[in-house]
Each structure stands twice: as C-alpha cells, then as structure tokens.
Amino acid sequence: xxxxxxxxxxxxxxxxxxxxxxxxxxxxxxxxxxxxxxxxxxxxxxxxxxxxxxxxxxxxxxxxxxxxxxxxxxxxxxxxxxxxxxxxxxxxxxxxxxxxxxxxxxxxxxxxxxxxxxxxxxxxxxxxxxxxxxxxxxxxxxxxxxxxxxxxxxxxxxxxxxxxxxxxxxxxxxxxxxxxxxxxxxxxxxxxxxxxxxxxxxxxxxxxxxxxxxxxxxxxxxxxxxxxxxxxxxxxxxxxxxxxxxxxxxxxxxxxxxxxxxxxx
Amino acid sequence: xxxxxxxxxxxxxxxxxxxxxxxxxxxxxxxxxxxxxxxxxxxxxxxxxxxxxxxxxxxxxxxxxxxxxxxxxxxxxxxxxxxxxxxxxxxxxxxxxxxxxxxxxxxxxxxxxxxxxxxxxxxxxxxxxxxxxxxxxxxxxxxxxxxxxxxxxxxxxxxxxxxxxxxxxxxxxxxxxxxxxxxxxxxxxxxxxxxxxxxxxxxxxxxxxxxxxxxxxxxxxxxxxxxxxxxxxxxxxxxxxxxxxxxxxxxxxx
Numbered sequence: 001x002x003x004x005x006x007x008x009x010x011x012x013x014x015x016x017x018x019x020x021x022x023x024x025x026x027x028x029x030x031x032x033x034x035x036x037x038x039x040x041x042x043x044x045x046x047x048x049x050x051x052x053x054x055x056x057x058x059x060x061x062x063x064x065x066x067x068x069x070x071x072x073x074x075x076x077x078x079x080x081x082x083x084x085x086x087x088x089x090x091x092x093x094x095x096x097x098x099x100x101x102x103x104x105x106x107x108x109x110x111x112x113x114x115x116x117x118x119x120x121x122x123x124x125x126x127x128x129x130x131x132x133x134x135x136x137x138x139x140x141x142x143x144x145x146x147x148x149x150x151x152x153x154x155x156x157x158x159x160x161x162x163x164x165x166x167x168x169x170x171x172x173x174x175x176x177x178x179x180x181x182x183x184x185x186x187x188x189x190x191x192x193x194x195x196x197x198x199x200x201x202x203x204x205x206x207x208x209x210x211x212x213x214x215x216x217x218x219x220x221x222x223x224x225x226x227x228x229x230x231x232x233x234x235x236x237x238x239x240x241x242x243x244x245x246x247x248x249x250x251x252x253x254x255x256x257x258x259x260x261x262x263x264x265x
Numbered sequence: 266x267x268x269x270x271x272x273x274x275x276x277x278x279x280x281x282x283x284x285x286x287x288x289x290x291x292x293x294x295x296x297x298x299x300x301x302x303x304x305x306x307x308x309x310x311x312x313x314x315x316x317x318x319x320x321x322x323x324x325x326x327x328x329x330x331x332x333x334x335x336x337x338x339x340x341x342x343x344x345x346x347x348x349x350x351x352x353x354x355x356x357x358x359x360x361x362x363x364x365x366x367x368x369x370x371x372x373x374x375x376x377x378x379x380x381x382x383x384x385x386x387x388x389x390x391x392x393x394x395x396x397x398x399x400x401x402x403x404x405x406x407x408x409x410x411x412x413x414x415x416x417x418x419x420x421x422x423x424x425x426x427x428x429x430x431x432x433x434x435x436x437x438x439x440x441x442x443x444x445x446x447x448x449x450x451x452x453x454x455x456x457x458x459x460x461x462x463x464x465x466x467x468x469x470x471x472x473x474x475x476x477x478x479x480x481x482x483x484x485x486x487x488x489x490x491x492x493x494x495x496x497x498x499x500x501x502x503x504x505x506x507x508x509x510x511x512x513x514x515x516x517x518x519x
Contacts, residue, residue, distance in 0.1 A: 165347045
C-alpha cells in the first residue's frame with residue numbers, strides 16, 4: 001500500500017489532491033446550494049483557455065488558468081446582473097465559447113496536444129513541486145475566504161434578498177464566491193482535469209445533502225466524501241494504471257449512488 | 266402617534282418597468298410603532314412598493330428615506346426585519362435546522378473576526394421562545410408545516426431586534442388556525458414591543474381592529490386613517506376592484 005509513496009510524483013500528487021479535495025467539497029456545498037452547479041463546468045473550460053494561452057505564450061499554465069477563470073467568473077456575474085439573461089444560458093454560452101477559444105489557440109500554437117490532454121483529463125505524473133506550492137498558497141487563501149464569510153454565504157444561498165435587506169453585501173460576496181471557485185477550479189485541473197473537476201466539486205455535496213442534516217454536518221460529510229474519493233481514486237489510479245481524474249470521479253460517483261440508496265425515502 | 270419623525274418618508278415615487286407604469290407618484294409616511302396594512306389587487310404594485318422601501322428596487326423617480334436618510338446612505342438594516350411572500354415555501358432539501366435559520370438573523374451584525382456572541386445566542390433563543398418554536402430548534406426546516414416555517418422566518422426577523430417588521434403576505438400556504446395565532450402575535454409585537462408593522466395582506470377584515478392606517482395600492486395610493494370606515498367604503502370597491510362588502514362579511518366570519 002505504501003509502496004506508491006516511494007515515488008516523489010505520488011507524494012506530490014497526494015498532497016495536491018488532498019488540498020483540492022478539501023477546497024472542492026467545501027466550495028461545492030455553497031455552489032450547489034446556490035443552484036449554481038454548472039458554473040464549475042464553465043469555469044473549468046475558461047481555465048482551459050488560460051492553459052492554452054500559457055502553453056502557446058510560454059507562461060505558467062496554472063497561473064494563466066487562475067487568471068482566465070477569475071475573468072470568466074466576473075464576466076458571468078456581470079452578465080447575470082446587468083442583463084436579463086438566464087443564468088444557465090450565460091453559463092452555456094461561456095462554456096462553449098471558452099472551449100472553442102482554447103481549441104483555436106492550441107491549434108494556432110500547434111504541437112501542444114499532449115500537454116493539453118493532461119489538463120483536460122488530469123495527470124498525477126504532471127504535478128510539479130511548483131504546482132504543489134501554488135496549490136497550497138492559493139488553496140489556503142481561498143479556503144480562508146470561504147470560511148471567513150461562510151455564515152454570510154450560507155444566508156445568501158438560503159435567501160439572497162432577505163440577506164441583502166439585513167445589510168449583507170450580497171453583490172460583493174457573490175463576486176467573492178465565484179472568484180474563489182474560479183481559483184479552486186483552476187488549481188484542480190492539474191490533478192483532476194478540466195472536464196472532470198466539476199464532478200469533484202458538485203457530487204460530494206449533492207451526496208452529503210441526501211443525509212438531510214444541518215449545514216455544518218453537510219459540509220463535513222461532503223469533505224469526507226471528497227477526501228475519500230481523491231485518496232481512493234489516486235490509489236486505484238497508481239496500482240491499475242488508470243487516468244487519475246476519471247478514477248477519482250468514478251469513486252465519487254459510487255459514493256453518490258450509495259448515498260442515494262441509503263437515504264431512499 | 267404622528268408627532269415623531271417618520272421612519273419611512275416616501276415622496277413622489279414612480280416606478281416604470283419596460284414601459285409599464287407600476288407605481289405613480291406615491292407619497293406616504295410611516296411612523297414609529299404604527300401598524301400599517303397594505304391592500305390592493307394582485308399586480309397593483311404592493312410588493313413593488315415594499316421592495317423599494319427595502320432598497321431591492323430603484324424608483325424611476327421619487328425618493329425613499331429611512332430614519333431621515335437616503336436609502337444609499339442607510340446602514341442600520343438590522344433595524345428592519347423582512348418576511349417575504351414565499352416565507353412558508355422552502356426548499357425541502359436545504360440543509361438548515363430551525364436554529365440555523367433563526368441564527369441567520371444575527372449574521373449581519375457579527376463583527377469581523379468574531380463568531381456568534383452570548384448576546385447573539387440570547388437574542389436567537391428569545392426570538393424562538395417568542396414564536397414558540399424552541400422545541401423545534403433541531404428540526405430540519407424542510408420537515409415543518411407551513412405555519413411552523415412561517416414562525417421560524419418571523420423568529421429570524423426578530424433575532425435582529427428590529428424596530429420595523431415588514432411582511433409581504435406571509436400567510437400564503439398557511440392553515441387557518443396558524444393564521445389566527447399569527448395575527449394575535451403581530452398585535453402583541455406592535456402593542457407590547459412597540460415594533461412598527463407594515464403588512465401586505467388580503468385579510469384586511471381580520472386585522473381591521475388592530476391596524477392604525479390602511480394603504481390601498483393600485484398604481485396610486487389611497488391612505489385611509491380610519492380602516493374600519495374604509496371597510497364599508499363603496500368608492501374603494503369601485504376604484505380598486507376590492508369588494509368592500511365581502512371584506513366586511515369576511516371579518517364577521519372569523
């Protein structure tokens with residue numbers, strides 16, 4: 001079992017994976033409660049544009065992914081509030097547009113297909129020490145922001161208008177939440193991949209909600225599910241030579257199905 | 266009752282959206298400890314007016330002042346408790362106990378880097394006691410009846426220790442027995458705790474004895490300083506599509 005930790009790349013992948021599991025499951029709870037699940041998919045595709053720009057332009061792809069995901073998150077919030085557009089339509093438009101932009105950029109740059117593939121589906125082999133440090137720093141800041149405003153974000157998720165009339169800065173906190181989610185998604189695509197990170201963010205929270213307990217317990221259950229999925233997924237990935245992101249997502253899917261069965265009415 | 270400054274001072278308020286005039290030139294004042302009922306036909310602009318008082322909508326023209334301040338300069342939102350129309354309808358899977366919901370009422374008043382204090386806790390428990398839901402505090406909000414949810418939402422509003430309570434038809438989906446208790450509670454909050462109450466309702470006949478003034482909103486506003494007299498006012502029926510005789514009978518049925 002511990003044989004895999006003899007490899008440096010596995011040590012790095014586990015550290016990065018555990019940080020991402022914590023970030024994705026905690027932020028995912030707020031995203032799900034705000035009926036905003038699709039934002040994770042859209043931001044993951046926007047992060048991919050950043051990766052493409054990084055690969056073609058010679059910049060750090062992870063940093064560029066963070067930058068583009070944040071810009072996309074702000075654009076989503078702006079379009080939602082400034083125009084009479086349905087939220088899901090805004091997300092669908094930006095998702096398709098981002099993917100198209102990423103493909104065009106990579107196509108123009110050429111010869112980056114293998115690198116891009118690892119960002120699409122995740123690769124534990126590709127997690128560098130620099131990535132781990134970046135994930136740890138930005139992850140701590142993101143988690144800190146979420147925990148600091150957790151009561152306000154919880155109130156907003158329950159009833160945005162009443163939260164606003166009680167004096168809570170709803171617009172600021174909505175922007176903060178999507179920004180933090182953007183950062184978390186961009187950090188995660190190294191390990192889980194942009195096509196699969198949405199699942200790691202949403203499914204643990206949806207599974208936890210099946211237990212119908214209070215908010216704090218829901219977050220804790222979501223956290224346990226996220227951590228279990230990442231650890232078991234990476235372990236299976238190592239011993240059976242499976243793609244890490246897909247294996248993690250299948251593990252969390254199994255948890256979801258079990259949660260549904262256990263909590264069947 | 267009117268020798269103090271108005272809490273809400275609304276002047277020449279007009280709201281036009283997509284070419285449709287919702288409110289026209291409305292001016293009114295609401296004073297401390299008043300119990301105001303707002304009636305009018307559906308689509309007449311009652312909820313829009315309330316949303317403007319709360320800063321949720323911006324008027325096309327006109328001005329709203331709270332405690333003498335423009336809405337944009339007003340910071341003491343904890344003085345206002347708001348119970349929206351959909352109060353008794355909640356997402357049954359939302360992970361919240363009754364205690365979680367009532368604690369939300371204290372969220373905006375916690376300081377930076379501070380959690381809920383003993384004072385917050387006391388106000389939350391006092392609000393639950395007042396609404397008689399202490400025994401429900403650990404129940405999930407989605408498992409409660411409409412009347413119990415309504416009481417939880419009002420407890421949340423009371424936890425902020427408001428001076429004004431604004432309620433937008435909170436009785437939707439609530440059974441008749443719970444409604445009766447609810448009206449008694451509003452009376453008590455107004456008479457004993459001196460909380461100003463602004464209440465959108467269709468059940469004007471039931472609370473006619475409690476209210477100080479009645480605002481009838483149907484794009485324009487008619488202010489009635491003697492609600493009992495208004496109940497028999499034929500003019501109101503004709504102008505605003507509200508059957509005053511039905512309202513009158515409704516009162517006696519209860």
